Amino acid sequence: MSAFHPLAGVYAAAVTPLKAGGTFDLDGLLDLLRFLVGRGVHGVLLFGTTGEGPSFSPEERLLLWRHAVRIREEFPALRLLAGCGTPSLSETEFLIRSAFDLGFDGVVVLPPYYFRNASEEGLYHWFAHLLRHAVPADGYLLGYHIPNVAGIGFSLELLSRLKDAFPRRFAGLKDSSHDAEFARALGQRFGSDLLVLTGTDSHFQLALENGAQGCITAAANLISPDLRALWDAWRKGEDISPLQERVTHQRHILEKFPPFPPLIKALLARWYDFPRWDVRPPLMPLSPEKEAQVSELWMRTMDGGRGGGKPSTNGERINE
Numbered sequence: 001m002s003a004f005h006p007l008a009g010v011y012a013a014a015v016t017p018l019k020a021g022g023t024f025d026l027d028g029l030l031d032l033l034r035f036l037v038g039r040g041v042h043g044v045l046l047f048g049t050t051g052e053g054p055s056f057s058p059e060e061r062l063l064l065w066r067h068a069v070r071i072r073e074e075f076p077a078l079r080l081l082a083g084c085g086t087p088s089l090s091e092t093e094f095l096i097r098s099a100f101d102l103g104f105d106g107v108v109v110l111p112p113y114y115f116r117n118a119s120e121e122g123l124y125h126w127f128a129h130l131l132r133h134a135v136p137a138d139g140y141l142l143g144y145h146i147p148n149v150a151g152i153g154f155s156l157e158l159l160s161r162l163k164d165a166f167p168r169r170f171a172g173l174k175d176s177s178h179d180a181e182f183a184r185a186l187g188q189r190f191g192s193d194l195l196v197l198t199g200t201d202s203h204f205q206l207a208l209e210n211g212a213q214g215c216i217t218a219a220a221n222l223i224s225p226d227l228r229a230l231w232d233a234w235r236k237g238e239d240i241s242p243l244q245e246r247v248t249h250q251r252h253i254l255e256k257f258p259p260f261p262p263l264i265k266a267l268l269a270r271w272y273d274f275p276r277w278d279v280r281p282p283l284m285p286l287s288p289e290k291e292a293q294v295s296e297l298w299m300r301t302m303d304g305g306r307g308g309g310k311p312s313t314n315g316e317r318i319n320e
Helices: 026-038 058-073 089-101 120-133 156-165 180-190 201-209 220-235 241-255 260-272 288-301
Strands: 009-013 043-046 079-083 106-109 141-145 170-175 195-198 214-217
Touching: 009 079, 009 220, 026 058, 026 220, 043 058, 058 079, 058 089, 079 089, 089 106, 089 120, 120 141, 120 156, 156 170, 156 180, 170 180, 180 195, 180 201, 195 201, 201 214, 201 220, 201 241, 214 220, 220 241, 220 260, 241 260, 241 288, 260 288
Parallel strands: 009 043, 009 214, 043 079, 079 106, 106 141, 141 170, 170 195, 195 214
Antiparallel strands: none
């Protein structure tokens, strides 16, 4: 594993467990993390897009993060990433500092998404400030590239400039652009020098073949056993095409029922007996009709399975 970045691997962009009315289900959070550990993830991202990150205040994020780190008492090898992006430089700096103070392994940071016509120079100075003043010498920051949602993203030139200026602290990119040409361009420009974790399950093989070193996906809440099997087979030099075909089919089923946070929460409840967690407005819970539709489609087309079988309860798979 020496050729890989310390954060390489399979991550779930975890949903945020909410009780009716929108308060945190903190015990449910630990149950979810145990579930994901048992199904092979190397780590989790808390308060990404699937975790409804922009819907929560900095104080709320800290409350959940403080509880989440308790999982390390059971699974010390589980990696924790914190979604820290906001349009406010000072709030984002505060969140990054707080996450590292709590012992998180890295942060995933959106560009400031209100001023969509900000210049490359302005974006560089925004991230450079965070890297200098909030990320410790042994910390890692990943940019979060999701321009179809945020309205603003990372150019190859901006990534290169940040990597040159902060070769260790600026680890790389969570690429949720769903853009195959951009994934190839990242590989051609950076190879494995830039840590790239794809956010698109259906592009996992493509990303790996172009220098990426893992994934952070919404679907990993449900299909992490198949994603981990693909990752393990790739590391062994095996043909991963059949696994990728299965993962792609799973992802495409889920994409028929957006948005992901209410969908995944509904399926976790239906298939794995989790509570029926709420979502924060403006998102709304999945309707019973759509829940039945996606479940029927999944069970009819995925060999009667549930994206990798019933959950295991041990956490041994997170060990390298």
